[in-house]
Amino acid sequence: MGMDRRCFLACLANASLLAAAPGAWAGSKQSVSGTPDLELELRASPDQVVIFPGKPTRVWRYQAKVLHGDKNAVASLPDSHLGPIIRVQRGQHVRVHFINALPQPSLVHWHGLIVPEAADGHPRYVIGPGQKYTYDFEVRNRAGTYWFHPHPHGHTGEQVYAGLAGLFIVHDDEEQALGLPNDAQDVALVLQDRRFDRDNQLLYLGSMMDRMMGFVGDTILVNGRPDYVLNAERRAYRLRLLNGSNSRIYKLAWQDGSPIMVIGTDGGLLERPVTRPYLTLAPAERVELWLDLSLLAAGERLRLLSLPFETASIGMMGGMGMMGGGTRGGSSFEVLSVQVGRGAAQPARPPAKLSAMAPARAEQAANHRSPRTVWTTMAPMRLGLNGRVFEMTEVADDEVVHLGTTEVWRLVNEASMGMMGGMPHPIHIHGVQFRILKRSVHPAAESAWLGISQGHVDEGWKDTVLLMPGERVDVLIRFDGYPGLFLYHCHNLEHEDMGMMRNYLVKA
Numbered sequence: 426m427g428m429d430r431r432c433f434l435a436c437l438a439n440a441s442l443l444a445a446a447p448g449a450w451a452g453s454k455q456s457v458s459g460t461p462d463l464e465l466e467l468r469a470s471p472d473q474v475v476i477f478p479g480k481p482t483r484v485w486r487y488q489a490k491v492l493h494g495d496k497n498a499v500a501s502l503p504d505s506h507l508g509p510i511i512r513v514q515r516g517q518h519v520r521v522h523f524i525n526a527l528p529q530p531s532l533v534h535w536h537g538l539i540v541p542e543a544a545d546g547h548p549r550y551v552i553g554p555g556q557k558y559t560y561d562f563e564v565r566n567r568a569g570t571y572w573f574h575p576h577p578h579g580h581t582g583e584q585v586y587a588g589l590a591g592l593f594i595v596h597d598d599e600e601q602a603l604g605l606p607n608d609a610q611d612v613a614l615v616l617q618d619r620r621f622d623r624d625n626q627l628l629y630l631g632s633m634m635d636r637m638m639g640f641v642g643d644t645i646l647v648n649g650r651p652d653y654v655l656n657a658e659r660r661a662y663r664l665r666l667l668n669g670s671n672s673r674i675y676k677l678a679w680q681d682g683s684p685i686m687v688i689g690t691d692g693g694l695l696e697r698p699v700t701r702p703y704l705t706l707a708p709a710e711r712v713e714l715w716l717d718l719s720l721l722a723a724g725e726r727l728r729l730l731s732l733p734f735e736t737a738s739i740g741m742m743g744g745m746g747m748m749g750g751g752t753r754g755g756s757s758f759e760v761l762s763v764q765v766g767r768g769a770a771q772p773a774r775p776p777a778k779l780s781a782m783a784p785a786r787a788e789q790a791a792n793h794r795s796p797r798t799v800w801t802t803m804a805p806m807r808l809g810l811n812g813r814v815f816e817m818t819e820v821a822d823d824e825v826v827h828l829g830t831t832e833v834w835r836l837v838n839e840a841s842m843g844m845m846g847g848m849p850h851p852i853h854i855h856g857v858q859f860r861i862l863k864r865s866v867h868p869a870a871e872s873a874w875l876g877i878s879q880g881h882v883d884e885g886w887k888d889t890v891l892l893m894p895g896e897r898v899d900v901l902i903r904f905d906g907y908p909g910l911f912l913y914h915c916h917n918l919e920h921e922d923m924g925m926m927r928n929y930l931v932k933a
């Protein structure tokens with residue numbers, strides 16, 4: 426808690442310094458000049474919404490309006506305080522004027538997008554209440570489901586928790602030629618867990634344990650609503666799932682046991698559809714599903730469950746089953762249900778080929794024989810990366826990469842296996858989309874790992890990868906975005922806020 430406060434004050438100090446610095450208001454230095462294709466005002470402010478009968482719930486929310494460009498580029502997430510959904514075409518120049526109408530410093534990170542450093546939402550660009558910041562970037566990413574959320578150091582968890590999470594959906598020509606389900610059949614679903622008090626108000630971080638393990642709620646919300654029902658027709662759907670939870674990992678499965686068909690991951694479409702018996706979805710990860718409801722009977726209800734799983738089989742916590750019990754695993758619970766309509770079935774097939782993807786091989790990286798290694802570390806009550814915690818502008822010698830190069834990063838989650846019995850860490854790297862080369866697991870942690878490892882979709886482009894206790898994952902990263910200071914961190918938001926985050930520098 427002390428560390429949090431210190432960071433908060435440091436952030437404020439930083440904000441005031443930056444406010445006076447030239448360029449801080451101008452957004453990106455590498456911005457495209459001229460009139461943007463899409464210009465938005467995005468405002469974050471407190472609001473009240475009715476989630477349960479009785480008192481409305483106090484939330485924080487984003488609201489956007491189009492100042493210039495396609496008026497349909499912004500849509501609200503239906504019946505939700507989350508969102509909005511911003512839809513763009515690859516190659517478009519986007520300018521977003523962010524207005525912080527919150528009582529706290531904030532800023533916007535465009536999760537998964539390759540944008541210049543000044544537009545990436547690094548916490549050093551935080552702005553205070555009442556201030557404004559302009560994000561200016563060209564959409565370089567492939568068609569896919571990206572998202573945006575606050576990133577002020579020490580307060581990301583509470584701000585996302587309060588309701589700040591929107592979707593940024595990119596379309597491109599390759600994707601549009603596929604004729605995938607669109608309009609009402611293209612559905613975004615944000616999965617979150619929350620706790621509420623008797624007055625319907627959000628509760629956050631009850632204990633030190635919440636902070637160390639990550640917050641878990643006892644109520645599942647989809648698009649900000651409990652007991653979520655998607656009313657659907659008997660035809661094919663494209664479901665875009667975002668795990669917008671602070672720390673909860675889902676093991677998703679259809680209740681009828683049918684396999685889950687996946688067509689996309691964090692960075693867009695896969696080469697071809699794949700199926701999984703269940704899906705493991707860690708915080709910040711996205712998957713796109715193909716769901717053919719023409720196969721179901723009229724009026725049927727299909728439930729999406731989260732199945733129980735262990736997070737660790739070793740050490741104190743795992744041994745006592747604390748992490749496996751109750752909120753994280755324990756028993757199955759329903760995430761959402763799909764109510765199938767009574768109209769005629771309209772069968773459809775997913776395209777056999779979705780997207781062109783070059784194979785990813787370790788040999789493409791100059792350092793493949795000696796990968797750059799990132800260890801999760803845990804000094805007592807101090808989670809870190811390679812033994813370090815976040816410092817606003819600090820970069821160590823081994824945190825420098827060069828623009829235009831390709832590297833293997835070996836992410837290792839073995840150090841935390843001891844005292845706390847192991848914790849999952851979803852690692853997010855800003856400024857890039859990467860490929861997963863291989864996973865392996867320490868023998869002592871294998872049994873828990875086997876319970877979720879069939880649910881990864883490692884074939885596609887990723888910006889966030891789950892490291893289970895005892896796991897190591899090699900990822901292939903090409904630094905072909907922008908030079909500057911970018912972040913890599915745990916996307917368990919409580920871990921991130923405690924400092925399990927570091928800068929890396931991309932040198933031009």
Ligand SMILES: [Cu+2]
Binds near residue numbers: 850915917920921925
């Ligand atoms: Cu973590």
